[in-house]
Structures are given as structure tokens and as C-alpha cells.
Amino acid sequence: MRMVVKVAGALLERDEDVRVLARQIAELARAGHELLVVHGGGKIFSNTLARMGIGSRFVNGLRITDRETRDAAVMVFAGLLNKKLSGAISLAGQPAVGISAADAACFLAEPMQLDDFEALGFVGYLTEVNVDFLRSLWREGIVPVASCMGLGADGELYNINADHLAAAAAEFIRAERLIFLTDVAGVLDDGKVLRAVRGTEIEDLIRRNKVSGGMVLKLEAAKRALAGGVAEVRIVGGTQPRALLAAGGGIRSPGTRVLPLIRTSPKAAHGAAQ
Numbered sequence: 001m002r003m004v005v006k007v008a009g010a011l012l013e014r015d016e017d018v019r020v021l022a023r024q025i026a027e028l029a030r031a032g033h034e035l036l037v038v039h040g041g042g043k044i045f046s047n048t049l050a051r052m053g054i055g056s057r058f059v060n061g062l063r064i065t066d067r068e069t070r071d072a073a074v075m076v077f078a079g080l081l082n083k084k085l086s087g088a089i090s091l092a093g094q095p096a097v098g099i100s101a102a103d104a105a106c107f108l109a110e111p112m113q114l115d116d117f118e119a120l121g122f123v124g125y126l127t128e129v130n131v132d133f134l135r136s137l138w139r140e141g142i143v144p145v146a147s148c149m150g151l152g153a154d155g156e157l158y159n160i161n162a163d164h165l166a167a168a169a170a171e172f173i174r175a176e177r178l179i180f181l182t183d184v185a186g187v188l189d190d191g192k193v194l195r196a197v198r199g200t201e202i203e204d205l206i207r208r209n210k211v212s213g214g215m216v217l218k219l220e221a222a223k224r225a226l227a228g229g230v231a232e233v234r235i236v237g238g239t240q241p242r243a244l245l246a247a248g249g250g251i252r253s254p255g256t257r258v259l260p261l262i263r264t265s266p267k268a269a270h271g272a273a274q
């Protein structure tokens with residue numbers, strides 16, 4: 001099965017978390033699944049920026065990215081974190097290759113414009129994936145590990161929110177499953193993990209301030225992936241033991257399943273027509 005696995009930046013902070021995840025990714029790949037791993041940057045990136053004396057500013061959950069911030073993003077995302085994860089998967093027994101947008105022009109992007117014309121800088125959205133390149137890696141049993149960037153037609157690298165990238169890439173590569181591994185146990189409502197969230201409930205959760213920050217972007221990305229043909233989307237705690245294997249294997253998965261807007265079974269469609 002073709003799957004996109006999105007790994008939160010927070011899960012790359014502790015070496016033990018990285019090792020536990022890497023082992024599960026290697027096991028899924030060994031079982032014959034075609035995996036695209038996408039990772040974020042989280043606190044590690046914010047801390048690096050702070051160390052460099054660069055401030056962080058967000059609009060609608062998206063980081064305003066000037067040239068200096070972008071250059072640091074390339075160093076942290078495509079450098080340190082990307083190599084940390086691809087190295088751990090390779091050491092877990094399955095060869096993994098860290099890729100970023102520029103490599104074989106694997107992820108193309110266009111600059112993102114916000115309605116209120118607030119300049120986001122080098123923030124983009126995904127417009128194309130070099131699927132042939134990914135296929136050539138899968139054929140050799142190699143796991144591609146992608147940092148959250150896109151290559152613009154102007155030759156510049158653009159920062160892409162990792163959830164946006166994972167969801168859009170899942171659509172482009174026609175993945176059957178998209179798994180978001182995050183630093184919480186799933187989508188929480190008053191501290192309790194919701195087993196399932198239907199697309200129609202997402203707006204309501206946001207309006208009632210039940211979800212905020214990065215979780216809003218994640219749910220919107222999940223909704224988009226479902227609308228784009230990805231059959232199954234899950235949001236799972238990445239530190240729970242064997243959580244990825246359960247989610248990847250589709251068995252008694254922990255966390256939250258995001259369900260499509262409308263039921264697609266013929267029975268439900270018939271019901272809706274009445």
C-alpha cells in the first residue's frame with residue numbers, strides 16, 4: 001500500500017523517539033509498503049532561530065519566512081533533521097534517502113498569497129511531485145524522507161507547512177493512507193482523544209475553540225487529502241509504542257481517524273437522496 005507518514009518536528013527532539021519511529025518505518029517498508037515520509041521542524045527550528053537572533057512570527061498558523069529565516073529552514077529541515085531521520089531508518093535496516101525539494105526537483109511550489117496581502121515571504125504550497133523519482137526509490141526498496149520545502153520556478157526554496165505538504169503529496173502520489181504522527185495522542189476534546197472526526201465537524205471544533213494552532217492546519221490538511229482521494233487519514237500520537245505499525249496496518253489504530261464529508265457507500269448515497 002502507498003502511504004504518506006508525516007512526522008512532527010517534536011518527535012525528532014529525543015533520540016529514543018526517533019529510534020522507535022525509525023524501527024516502525026523500516027518494518028512497514030520491509031513489509032512492502034511504498035512509504036513517503038515527510039517531517040516538520042517544530043521547536044528545534046524555533047530554538048535555532050532564537051539562537052541566531054531571528055524572531056518567529058505567524059499568520060494563520062503559518063510562519064512568516066524572510067530570506068534569513070528561509071536559509072535557516074534549509075539548514076535545519078533539509079540538513080540536521082532530515083539526516084537524523086533518514087540515518088535512523090537506514091540504521092534500522094531499511095535504506096532511506098533524505099530528500100528536499102531541490103533534489104531531482106521532487107517537490108515544486110508556488111508562493112502562497114494570503115487574502116489580506118500580509119506578505120508571508122518564502123512560504124509556498126505544493127504544485128507538483130516528481131512521482132517517477134519517488135517510484136525509482138521505491139523500486140530499490142529505498143524510503144524517501146522529505147523535508148517540508150518546495151522548489152519555486154524562480155529557483156528559490158519555499159517553506160511549506162509540513163501538514164500541507166504531506167496532504168498535498170498524498171494526493172499527488174495517489175496514496176491510500178495518510179498518517180500524521182504528532183506530539184499528542186490524537187485530536188483532543190476536553191483532554192479525551194476523539195476516535196473519529198467527520199469533515200463536517202471540523203469547522204465546528206475550530207469555532208468552539210476546541211482545536212487551535214497547528215491542529216487546525218492538520219485537520220484542514222486532512223480534510224483536503226480526503227477530498228483529494230486519499231482513502232484513510234489518521235492523526236496519531238507518535239510516542240505511543242507501535243502506534244505507527246497499528247495505524248499503518250489499519251488494525252485497532254490508536255488516535256483519531258478523520259472521516260470524509262459525505263459517505264460514499266451506495267447505501268448512504270441512496271439514503272441521502274431521499
Ligand SMILES: Nc1ncnc2c1ncn2[C@@H]1O[C@H](COP(=O)(O)OP(=O)(O)OP(=O)(O)O)[C@@H](O)[C@H]1O
Binds near residue numbers: 009039162210
Ligand atoms: N484539540 C486539540 N487536540 C490536540 N492538539 C491540539 C488541539 N488543539 C490544539 N492542539 C495543539 O496542536 C499541536 C499539534 O500541532 P503542531 O503543529 O504543534 O505539531 P505537528 O503539526 O504535529 O508537528 P510540526 O508542526 O512539527 O510538523 C499539539 O501539540 C497541541 O498543542
Ligand SMILES: [Mg+2]
Binds near residue numbers: 040214215
Ligand atoms: Mg504543525
